Amino acid sequence: MSAVAELIPPRPAPPAARRAITGARIAAISVLILWALLAIALVSLVITGFDQAKFLRYGPRYLNGLWVTISLVGISVVFGAALSLPIAFARMSTNRVLSGIAYIYVYVFRSTPLLAQLFLIYYGLGSFKPQLEAVGLWWFFREAWYCGVFSFVLNTAAYQAEILRGAIQSVPRGQHEGAAALGISKFVTFRKIILPQAMIVALRPYGNEVILMIKGSAVVAIVTVYDLMGEARYAYSKTFDFQTYLWAALFYLVIVEILRHVWAFLEARLTRHLKR
Amino acid sequence: MSGEISAFFSALDPLCGPVGIFSLFNSGSLVACGDAGWGDEIASGVWMTITLAIVTLPVGLTIGFLIALAAQSEDRLLRLAAGIYTTIFRGLPELLTLFLIYYGLQILIQAVFSWFGYDERIEINAFAAGVAALSVVFSSYAAEVLLSAFRAIPRGQYEAGDSLGLHRWRTMRLIVLPQLIRIALPGLTNLWLILLKDTSYASAIGLAEILRQTGIAARVSKEAFFFYGIACLLYLILATISSVGLGFIERSVKRSEVAR
Numbered sequence: 001m002s003a004v005a006e007l008i009p010p011r012p013a014p015p016a017a018r019r020a021i022t023g024a025r026i027a028a029i030s031v032l033i034l035w036a037l038l039a040i041a042l043v044s045l046v047i048t049g050f051d052q053a054k055f056l057r058y059g060p061r062y063l064n065g066l067w068v069t070i071s072l073v074g075i076s077v078v079f080g081a082a083l084s085l086p087i088a089f090a091r092m093s094t095n096r097v098l099s100g101i102a103y104i105y106v107y108v109f110r111s112t113p114l115l116a117q118l119f120l121i122y123y124g125l126g127s128f129k130p131q132l133e134a135v136g137l138w139w140f141f142r143e144a145w146y147c148g149v150f151s152f153v154l155n156t157a158a159y160q161a162e163i164l165r166g167a168i169q170s171v172p173r174g175q176h177e178g179a180a181a182l183g184i185s186k187f188v189t190f191r192k193i194i195l196p197q198a199m200i201v202a203l204r205p206y207g208n209e210v211i212l213m214i215k216g217s218a219v220v221a222i223v224t225v226y227d228l229m230g231e232a233r234y235a236y237s238k239t240f241d242f243q244t245y246l247w248a249a250l251f252y253l254v255i256v257e258i259l260r261h262v263w264a265f266l267e268a269r270l271t272r273h274l275k276r
Numbered sequence: 277m278s279g280e281i282s283a284f285f286s287a288l289d290p291l292c293g294p295v296g297i298f299s300l301f302n303s304g305s306l307v308a309c310g311d312a313g314w315g316d317e318i319a320s321g322v323w324m325t326i327t328l329a330i331v332t333l334p335v336g337l338t339i340g341f342l343i344a345l346a347a348q349s350e351d352r353l354l355r356l357a358a359g360i361y362t363t364i365f366r367g368l369p370e371l372l373t374l375f376l377i378y379y380g381l382q383i384l385i386q387a388v389f390s391w392f393g394y395d396e397r398i399e400i401n402a403f404a405a406g407v408a409a410l411s412v413v414f415s416s417y418a419a420e421v422l423l424s425a426f427r428a429i430p431r432g433q434y435e436a437g438d439s440l441g442l443h444r445w446r447t448m449r450l451i452v453l454p455q456l457i458r459i460a461l462p463g464l465t466n467l468w469l470i471l472l473k474d475t476s477y478a479s480a481i482g483l484a485e486i487l488r489q490t491g492i493a494a495r496v497s498k499e500a501f502f503f504y505g506i507a508c509l510l511y512l513i514l515a516t517i518s519s520v521g522l523g524f525i526e527r528s529v530k531r532s533e534v535a536r
Contacts, residue, residue, distance in 0.1 A: 028346070028354035035360055041384070111469065111515035112508045113476035116487055120508055123494060124501035218369035222480055229372060242383055245376050249368055256367035 046243050058235045058244070065231035066251055068145075072220065072227060073213045076149055080156035087161035088168070102161070109158035115219045117155060122147040122223045148220040152213065159209055167202035168194060200270060207263035211256055218252075228252065291319035306497055307506065314493040314503070321489030322510055328406055328475045328485060333468065336411035340418025347423050358419070365416040371477050373413055378405040378481045406478035414471050421463035426452075428459050458529050465522045472514055486510050 090102035109117070125132065125141045132138040140146045171194050179189035221230035232248035235241070292309040309315035346358035365373060378400060386398050429452055437447030479488035486507050494503040 022351070024346075024349050024351040024354050028349075028351050028357050031346075031357040032353060035357060041387075045383075108508075108512060111473070111519075112511045113473040113487070115476045115479070116504060116507050116511060119487065119491065119494075120501065120504040124504045127498065127500045215367075215369040218371040219477075221371070229369065232372075233375075236379075242379055245372065245379065249372055249376060252369055252372060253364065253367045257363070 042246060046246060049241060049243050051241075054235075054239060054241070058231070061226075061231045061235070062228065062247060062251065065226055065228040066255075068225065068230075069214065069217055069227040070255075072145070072148060072152065072225075073210070073217050076152035076156055076217075077210055077213055079149075079153045080160050083153060083157035084160035084164055087157060088164040091161060091165050092168070106158045106161055109155050110162070114151070114155055114216050115222065118148065118151045118219055118223060121151045144220065144223045144225045148217075148223065148225050152217065155216075156209065156213055159212075160206070163202050163205040163209065164198070166205075167198035170201045171197045200274075203267055203270065204263070207259065207267075211259055214255055214259070215252070291322060292316050306493075306499060306502065314489075314497070317489045317493060318486070318506065318510070321484060321486040322514075324483065325472075325475050325485040325514070328403065328410070328478060328483070329468075329472050332407050332410040332414060332471060332475075335407065336414030336418055336471070337464075339411060339415035341422055343415060343419035344422035344426060347419060348426050362416040362419055365412050366420075370409070370413050370474050371480060374406070374409040374477050374481060377409040377412070378402070381405060381408065402478065402481045402483040405481060406475070406483050410471060410474055410478070413474065414467060417467050417470070418464065421460050421467065422456065425456050425460035425463070429455055458533060461522075461526050461529060465519070465526065468518060468522065469515055472518065473511065476511070 087102050087105060090098045091106065093099050093102075121141070122144060125147075129138060132141055140150075175193055175197065176189065179193050184193070217227060218229035220227055221233050224230070226234060228248050228251055232244050235244040292315055305313055307313050307315045307318065309319070343358045343361060346354045347362070349355060368376070382398055382400050385400070389396070389398065433451050433455070434447060437451045442450065475485055476487045478485055479491065482488070490503040490507040494500040497503070
């Protein structure tokens with residue numbers, strides 16, 4: 001005989017718990033609405049203010065400016081990397097004078113604004129015209145573009161030297177000792193054992209530095225170089241149309257986002273062997 | 277009374293006061309204070325730079341803190357809203373952000389006002405635009421620093437707050453924030469030094485800070501190298517002073533840390 005006299009009849013499932021509307025949800029929706037309104041305002045500004053003649057007139061100039069920005073940053077980063085190598089080694093050397101000089105260089109260039117450095121080189125060295133002409137360097141410091149490259153190289157070399165130093169010092173001592181025990185020469189040790197391991201550590205900071213340079217390179221617009229920012233300023237001074245800046249912003253955002261994703265891909269690819 | 281206070285402060289003025297750097301030069305030199313030299317103009321530029329940075333700091337920190345809270349919330353939409361903000365303002369050059377805000381805010385405010393039937397040309401103060409642009413940039417980087425600091429705090433700390441019966445805000449204020457500040461301080465120190473350098477961009481919209489004032493002096497006196505050198509030196513001094521001061525704060529904060 002069963003202990004249960006009658007079975008409980010089947011019942012419908014309980015109603016789904018109502019999602020509580022939290023403060024976070026309200027805040028999220030209101031902020032998103034604010035963003036959407038701003039985006040609509042900007043897009044409608046571009047659409048209503050669209051002018052075929054202006055587009056044809058300034059569009060090619062923007063592309064030209066884009067190329068100036070990219071080439072400026074590319075050249076500066078490459079030459080800066082070359083210059084950062086001796087600075088990083090000087091900074092790590094046991095010679096107090098040498099490391100002191102490298103430290104002062106890095107400290108000075110990292111704690112003054114890029115804009116002030118650019119002014120110092122372009123306008124400041126420009127006041128030494130006779131002396132520069134005597135040495136035969138005036139052609140270089142006369143051009144705003146060369147001055148921009150020069151100041152960017154000096155600036156990014158200081159930052160890259162710190163990145164390189166940190167990365168090289170992050171490689172454990174045992175790697176040096178192991179190579180020494182195998183009788184490998186210092187140069188080969190550095191090139192084949194230390195540098196590959198250091199570069200993986202330095203990959204992310206290098207990516208950040210390139211992005212910072214792209215953003216920092218906008219300052220050359222102030223010393224009359226027509227990079228992306230310079231073209232935007234030129235177009236604004238001719239048309240007084242706010243969307244000139246919006247187009248430049250779009251270009252910069254796209255470059256930075258592409259770089260960020262390329263770097264994320266590179267990092268994922270190059271550190272495959274480190275993942276567990 | 278206020279005259280006495282200002283007299284007291286002007287006596288301590290390190291640039292143009294009675295024992296100031298620029299006052300040590302004789303009145304004939306280029307950086308003398310007063311009508312003869314550019315010392316007092318540059319000194320006012322230094323104060324403007326410091327004021328701009330100090331006014332920006334609390335605004336930027338507050339926005340950055342809110343963004344960091346949003347970025348680590350469980351709500352997907354809130355994370356999206358925060359992500360849009362940081363992606364945009366970390367991707368734009370600071371100089372362009374400054375121009376966008378300086379000209380864009382004028383257009384926006386004018387549009388809103390004309391909606392209410394008020395048609396008058398509106399000019400935004402360069403200082404206000406500078407503070408707005410710099411705090412937007414500062415906050416999007418500060419959000420990143422604070423977010424990683426939030427992630428460094430174990431969940432157990434929140435649970436401990438809950439089990440003590442503390443309200444969420446009290447948990448935040450009494451348990452999380454003190455640890456958060458300690459973890460985020462090195463990153464925020466870095467951001468402050470970057471902010472000091474970024475104030476130089478405000479010279480592009482005509483704010484009379486260090487670079488603007490030395491630029492005027494350089495143009496008038498034709499001694500560009502000298503004056504821009506002074507500008508670099510002043511930024512260097514400001515950075516050194518603040519890194520020494522912040523190092524002091526960092527050490528004193530570390531002292532209260534529990535030994536693990």
